[in-house]
Amino acid sequence: MTNLDYVRSHFPILDQEVNEHPLVYLDSAATSQKPKSVIEALEGYYNRYNSNVHRGVHTLGSHATDGYEGAREKVKNFINASSIKETIFMRGTTTALNTVAYSYARTNLSEGDEIVLTLMEHHSNIIPWQQAAKATGATLKYLPLQEDGTISLDDVREMVTEKTKIVAMAHVSNVLGTINPIKEVAQIAHENDAVIVVDGAQSVPHMSVDVQDLDVDFYAFSAHKMCGPTGVGVLYGKQSLLEEMEPVEFGGEMIDFVELYDSTWKELPWKFEGGTPIIAGAIGLGAAIDYLNEIGMEQIEKHEHELVQYALEQMNTIDGITIYGPNERAGLVTFNLDDVHPHDLATALDSLGVAVRAGHHCAQPLMKHLQVAATARASFYMYNNKQDVDVFVDGLKKAKEYFGDVF
Known part of the structure; x- marks a missing residue:
């Protein structure tokens, strides 16, 4: 990063001590910290123009609508969607994936059809497809993993056939850090008349994503992992597919006309945004996108690549x-230390002010594949530096020594 001190100064939460040690926050894959500009954007909405959107003609309502729909325009440009009709605000990645699995999959799948997944998927990109398969009689198939935690395009070509209707895959694994070849997989899927659904929760915050270049059909991501607030995310979908899909929530905001025995829906994207929208969250997401653009996604990706490689060398x-995972990876490292349970390790690191995650990371099938019950994970973002890595690695050594003495 060109000026890391400048970046770190934007995140007030980092300037504190935890257990009498300076905070080293290495859990951004779970949720990122928020810069002042995002916090101020949320405060600005609630302090100056808190109002519902779209229907109100008064000044506050108009201001709120401009902020909400302006954020949508920012999302469209950030991922290079072709239209705001393709960018739908939702509660997060999980809701977005469930919406596709319920609205698209249950309508378009039938007995004998196949859904292709990978073993590295987050539960949010497994369970919705399990439920869709049970409801329609479709079958789930899982791409195998190579020894380094990557997938083989030869395996994709072999497994994706004329029976395949949906390919669902993470762009970046939240456990292995694997960066999947989405553009190539999308091409294979389309050659077999299948659609591709991508979990972008771990990719959009850390690298440039162009949904048109990738040629994905659906793409989901969450604001809280990209410097934005919790409780809001985005479903991108190709307009032609979204037009054919039915809403999954019904009520205010998403209707056009309501009669006693039938109703019609608004046009995209609003037909999928039933109820009072996530106004503050969308405005916060818009501010987060402004911040990421200011820093530069190429700078962020380059910085994280250098940092994770340094961490791997030291570890x-x-x-x-x-x-676990390949050498070339996104900015996270999942690992285990012999004879130390991941939760004990995370607790020991926390006593030194270092925040990491421990558990199955919502990826129990992958844990089973790795033949472990749980792992520890350190994940990096633009505000981390090599000193953070040094403190973390020193903490690992101290924990190894401590638990070695105990046992």
Whole structure:
């Protein structure tokens, strides 16, 4: 990063001590920290123009509508969607994936059809497809993983056939850090008349994403992992597909006309945004996009790549450590330390002010594949530096020494 101190100064939460140690926050894959500009955008909405959107003609309502729909325009440009009709505000990645699985899959799948997934998927990109398969008689198929935690395009070509109707895949694994070849997989899917649904929760915050270049059919991501607030995310879908889909929530905002025995829906994207919209969240997401654009996605990706490579080098000097995933990866490292339970390790690191995540990371099928019950994970973002890595690695060494003495 060109000026890391400048970036870090935007995140007030980092300027504190945890357990009498300076905070080292290495859990951005779970949720990122928020810059002052995003916090101020949320405060500005609630302090100056808190109002519902769209129907009100008064000044506050107009201001809120401009902020809400302006955020949609920012999302469209950020991922290079072709129209705002393709960018739908939802509660997050999970809701977006469930919407596709319920509205698109249950309408378009039938017995004998196949849904192709990978073993590295987050539960949010497994369970909705399980339920869709049970409801329609479709079958789930899982792409195998290579030894380094990547997928093979040869396996994709073999498994995706004329029976395949949906391919669902993470752009970046939240456990392995694997960056999947989405553009190539999308081409294979389309050659077989299948659609591709992408979980972008771990990609959109960390790299430039162009949905038109990738040629994905659906793409989902969450604001809270990209410097925005919790409770809001985006479903991108090709307009032609979204036009054919029915809403999954019914009520205010998404209607056109309501009669006693029938109703009609608004045009895209509003037909999928039933109820009072996530106004503050969308405005906060818009401010987060402004911030990411200011820093530069290429700068962020480059910085995280250098940081994770440095972390891997330092971690590999520790005896008894197992690191999962490929060498070339996104900015996270999932690992285990011999004879130390991941939760004990995370607790020991927390006592030193270092925040990491421990558990199955909502990826139990992957844990089973790795033959572990749980792992620890350190994940990096634009505001982390090599000093953070050094403190983290030193904490690993201290924990190894401590637990070695205990046992």
